[in-house]
Amino acid sequence: MNVLRDKQFSSKELAEIADIRPATLQTWISRYVDSAKPEDGPEGGGSQGRHRTFTGYGVVQYAIAAQLIKSSVSTEMALRAGATFAHSAGPSSGQYARIPGVPFVDPNAKVETMLCVSHKGSTAVPRYAGFDWWKEANVLLGNPGGVFVLPVDRIWIETCWKMALEPNSVLEAAAQELGI
DSSP, X not given: OOHHHHOEEEHHHHHHHHTOOHHHHHHHHHHSOOOSOTTTSOBSOSSTTOXXXXXXXXXXXXXXXXXXXXXXXXXXXXXXXHHHHHHOOOOOBTTBOOOTTSOOOOTTOOOEEEXXXXXXXXXXXXXXXXXXXXXXXXXXXXXXXXXXXXEOHHHHHHHHHHTTOOHHHHHHHHHHHHXX
16 A cells, blocks of 8 residues: 555645645646646546545645745746655665655664755755765756755655654655665
8 A cells, every 4th residue: 555645635635734825736736737647646627526636645746846935946846846756766866765755765764855956857865974965966967056955854744744644654665665
């Protein structure tokens, strides 16, 4: 069972969890291309009476995007970065790997997940002792002129709690999926 995929949320629930207005969510959906995979994107909507539902991946996507926008990242870049974090694992980095929608997993809690966003894209890199995460982020992003960095662990944990998911259980399931 994948709790981020299997649990469903309405637009109103997503907006409450992400701390945005429902009208803002609707604007984002209608104005910006949603780069989520179809199976992880919203279901329904588009016509009167068809309510949208979102998986936990969609909730994570918009919660992270909302935090990036509050931190002055452009809406388009923030939505793209949120989608990238929520719907793709990206490359393994250093000694850690991650699955979509979840921070880097370390049973000993010695790693922090840094979401790095630039005009060239976004990537999540692990931050831990002895690893030059900044250099890694710049290489993965093609050495952009500027990078905005958002530590996502706290946001992800708060989002899990708001979705009524126990973060450590989600991390344990991710560790099993990664074979850790």
